[in-house]
Amino acid sequence: MRFASEFYSLRTLLALAALVCSARAGHSDETPSDEQPIPPALKQYKGREIAVTMHYEGAPWLTRESREREEECSTLIKALDVKPGQAICDMGCGNGFYTLKLAELVGETGQVIAVDIQQEMLRFLEERAKEAGIKNIKPVLGTLVDPKLQPASLDMILLVDVYHEFSHPEHMLKAMREALKPDGRMVLVEFRLEDRNVPIKLLHKMSKKQILKEIPPNGFKLIEQFDKLPWQHVMFFARDDSDLPEIKLSDKPERKRIGQVLGEDIYADQLKSKAGKGLGEELQQLFLAPLWQRYKEDHQAEIEPTKSEIKGATDYFQARHAKMLAEERPNLAKDLSRIEEQLKSEKLSPEDRKRLQSEAETLKKAGTPPGEVFARFWLPQQLLQQHLYRNFGGGRLLWQQFGVEAFDATHAWLQSEEKLGNLQIDNPEHRTLLFAYWTRDHGGFLWKPEDRPEETEEFVNPPWQKSVRREKERSSE
Numbered sequence: 001m002r003f004a005s006e007f008y009s010l011r012t013l014l015a016l017a018a019l020v021c022s023a024r025a026g027h028s029d030e031t032p033s034d035e036q037p038i039p040p041a042l043k044q045y046k047g048r049e050i051a052v053t054m055h056y057e058g059a060p061w062l063t064r065e066s067r068e069r070e071e072e073c074s075t076l077i078k079a080l081d082v083k084p085g086q087a088i089c090d091m092g093c094g095n096g097f098y099t100l101k102l103a104e105l106v107g108e109t110g111q112v113i114a115v116d117i118q119q120e121m122l123r124f125l126e127e128r129a130k131e132a133g134i135k136n137i138k139p140v141l142g143t144l145v146d147p148k149l150q151p152a153s154l155d156m157i158l159l160v161d162v163y164h165e166f167s168h169p170e171h172m173l174k175a176m177r178e179a180l181k182p183d184g185r186m187v188l189v190e191f192r193l194e195d196r197n198v199p200i201k202l203l204h205k206m207s208k209k210q211i212l213k214e215i216p217p218n219g220f221k222l223i224e225q226f227d228k229l230p231w232q233h234v235m236f237f238a239r240d241d242s243d244l245p246e247i248k249l250s251d252k253p254e255r256k257r258i259g260q261v262l263g264e265d266i267y268a269d270q271l272k273s274k275a276g277k278g279l280g281e282e283l284q285q286l287f288l289a290p291l292w293q294r295y296k297e298d299h300q301a302e303i304e305p306t307k308s309e310i311k312g313a314t315d316y317f318q319a320r321h322a323k324m325l326a327e328e329r330p331n332l333a334k335d336l337s338r339i340e341e342q343l344k345s346e347k348l349s350p351e352d353r354k355r356l357q358s359e360a361e362t363l364k365k366a367g368t369p370p371g372e373v374f375a376r377f378w379l380p381q382q383l384l385q386q387h388l389y390r391n392f393g394g395g396r397l398l399w400q401q402f403g404v405e406a407f408d409a410t411h412a413w414l415q416s417e418e419k420l421g422n423l424q425i426d427n428p429e430h431r432t433l434l435f436a437y438w439t440r441d442h443g444g445f446l447w448k449p450e451d452r453p454e455e456t457e458e459f460v461n462p463p464w465q466k467s468v469r470r471e472k473e474r475s476s477e
């Protein structure tokens, strides 16, 4: 008898040690005496190599500061549509990154069952829950084949970055199916294998195709998919006998939305640059260009230059140009004819000829008055800026090579478009980049109207416009 009891305690010890090691390696063929027998771990399942379980020493990675930015965890939480009072299982909860968030959402009347096979992970979770004062979490130490859940008890089972680690997928799926209520949902969140830009080891990623090869044959149906996370697939399944309607996997290539403008979605694949000035310019092109276009169309009658405005502006700029020439370049015509004379000589070296030709070009350019083409090109922009200035609160102005921009007014206009829902940028960093031009200090080029009253007056009430108005008044007298 003595021998037998010693034998048993040794056997139990060995079995427990094997279980701890299995958590490290992710697989176990051993059976603790009080558990159901654990069959050999699979190396592959339906053509996919099974990943080794993440060790508890790696837990800090799960609560890293950059996780929200990289994975948009709060977007996932919203998509889960958790209701107060629900019973939810965070399967493979790790140190409880999602468990704590879910516990707050289900509230005091609900509960989160947090299952993991690593006792250490559950200890980390308990410490974090205690610190946060959260009491509606029940930690459960599962086994590789049994998550120890109550039958038909759960509204949702969430598996974030977990399923691909199951060494016994069929056992786990069977147990989870039994634990779901008839209208309960099992949500698989897995890093996208199809996307090379997702910086995760291949074995820890899964394709949608593979997910569908594995889950439905185990008594589930696909009921929803959420494709808006930057790195992960989110696929919702229900028991195949549930009343929830099944959906087909969409054939359309997956696209990550980064916002919308005027009701049209804008997608990440429309951007070529990853960061910096290039990205800022692309965002302007994608988000602002359609808004400018719509603004021009909406106010066409007010900002389209009339014939008399084009004539007024042309005359005004010709006269200004002539005055400038008389004052600053009085000898321009003489200089030009002198050079043209020199160019007639056959004795010029090729270098001298080239230099004189270039000087002549420069003088000709300086002497050519800005014509109607200039007015046609410049006027619509000027009238648009004036319109914005008058309608969106005036404010600072920005000097530009081709006129003046209504700086603060444009900013205010864009904000108002956001409020109206015409402009929506999902990623706050993109938004900052998009608004950067209308936010940063452009030094001496940016001025307050009171600092430069004359230039402001010339923008708001330009002389050529005054003369057009006077003419109009005269003709209506």
Ligand SMILES: C[S@@+](CC[C@H](N)C(=O)[O-])C[C@H]1O[C@@H](n2cnc3c(N)ncnc32)[C@H](O)[C@@H]1O
Binding pocket: 053, 054, 062, 091, 092, 093, 094, 095, 096, 097, 098, 115, 116, 117, 118, 121, 142, 143, 144, 145, 147, 159, 160, 161, 162, 165, 166, 167, 172
């Ligand atoms: C990569 S971690 C993810 C943790 C957590 N879901 C998160 O996103 O922060 C995977 C976790 O799944 C657990 N796990 C692996 N196989 C499991 C099984 N059969 N049952 C329960 N948990 C399991 C691992 O112990 C590990 O803590």
